[in-house]
Amino acid sequence: MVATVTMGVTFAVASYALELGAVWSDKPEQAEACLKAQVPPKALIVSVFEEGRAAFPTQVELFASAQPVWTLEQLREVGKQSRAKGVALYGALDLFHWVPLGKASGDDMLAKQPELMEVNLQRTCNEQEEGRFASPWNPKVRESLLQLVGEVATKLDMLDGLVLDCRLTPGELLGYSDAARVEFILAQSLDPIDLLLDTDDPEEKRYAEEWYRWRLATVTAFFGDVVEAYRKATSTPHGSRAPQRVDTTPDRRDQALPACGSRAPQRVDTTPSAGAATQAGAATKLFSRARKHPAPGAATQAGAATKRVLVQALADLYRLTPRRRGAAAQDWLDWVVNGYVDGLLLEADWAADAGHKSGSYRSAADLLSRTGRQVTCTALVDAPSVEEALKSNAVASLTAQGCERIAVRIARPLAPAGKEVAAP
């Protein structure tokens, strides 16, 4: 028995009154199949940094050893084809999630370099939750990622923008690595391991909340650096196909954290090893620099075409407790308000929303509307194919919530357009 697999996107989309904002494919053959479809999507997303590996040849030392999925020639060809079809091409970078669920082993990247891994209070990373994460507070991780983004900006000039995923897991409180502890000690004279997170004591609760806020603020500062590095390196007059959007709103956020003056400083050893101190000093400088910057969009010259930055965002994030939001260290609403992002790719268990009074998409869209920012809002749906996505409960739920645009992340290889393949 055979089945014909084609990407009849237009008709399926029309029946759901949805716009197919993007198709996300990880492999060159998927991308090509997508572009060969009779009516391609508006955008194609390809992973350029995933599972702690660059998908293209890179000079960044930390990531140079991985076997690239794409050659630069292949990416240029996809860029050429997408340009011919009027499809925007985005590169996706999953910044910290270096070892996905089920892929942790003694041989993975973070097992080999455990000092780069972010850990919980028990000094492990609970692989049952989401896998292993690199530490946003480790200077080597941050510097390597910034270098990589700089490389993406210059080498991958065929891209119209980035899709960034920048978070830890909300399900587990990571942030007890040496690097993270040193950073927080330097910032607040507090060691995270001394914080009592489950107490009713108001003072202790205040310190815990201080830590959650600090986590959000520091990762936001890093995210701002990433976006600025990319936009600065790519902001050449008339050099991009992406729609122009100049954001002149200055960043007025008072990001300085209030001092915890009443905390007894003697509880904390603030003299870490010489190496750690040097690293931490560099990191603090990095964060400080980010705080002083205006919003990246503000630096864009009027008339210059800017590449777009989209962010993968947990749709339910602001329904979570402050503790879990702090654990995720993602503050996409703040990033929108800061002008860091041009669009959101919202993630959630959309199918689980079905029948709920208030769905995750509607909730996130409500918050987004309150910012007054003109950013695109797209729901990300994981499916084996575009067609299966469009038939899924997830899309039905999204439609019911008033979602108008989806992106489909294809979880397994697509058959080339029009080719006959054996049915399972």
Place this chain on the structure above:
Amino acid sequence: MLVLWPAVAATPDQPVGQLAHSVTTPAVSAGALSARQLREVRVPLRLDGRSVNVVDLERTGDGWQVKWEHVPVDGSAGEDPEVKALVDRYYRQRAHLLATAGEQAEGFWEAKGYADAAQCLRCHEPEYASWQRHRHAGAVKTLSGRERLVSDCLPCHSTLYRQTGKFSFDAPGAGLSVECASCHGDGVLHSLLGRKNQIVRTPTEETCRQCHQGEHDPDFDYTRALKKVNHGDTGNTEQP
């Protein structure tokens, strides 16, 4: 040194050596060893809830000399307060993590459309206390005493009603009356992001006169009222 390992799947017949290999990281350790060092040590143990594995580790050159003893617990040994505190803290924390793992509060902005006074209390305790002493905080009670809990009066006396169009005296937060959001804006983004520029710090005369007007308050004087409603000694009167 005391080392406690997390529960491992084991049968009574399982060789202790094999069991030891299934152990990865101790849950609690009291002593000078790091978890990473302990992970390298293979120790046979039994976890049956009625005994303790006392493990003694001694540095010998590059490795560790391990002695262990399986001690049945009969309750006569008493408690070491220091160790008990450590273990209690650990289990409290685990329990809390478990409790919050599935915790997902419905977004307050979805239910009410504004940050209610309880949200503000999280960071503005003095201002909350000051507001509670003011008549704004008792506005629903005023109506209730006069049997005027009706749609004509509620918009000014209840922020909840004004924002949602619904009011039940028994509903959570119904008694909060004229809440912070009536004067300072909905406060949703301010509450979520903590930005000072996303809240109205001093309400305008126009805001006050939405309620303090006409026959309801013919002598309303904005400047005087502002002083009266000022959050006292909290110093929260500066201009935006």
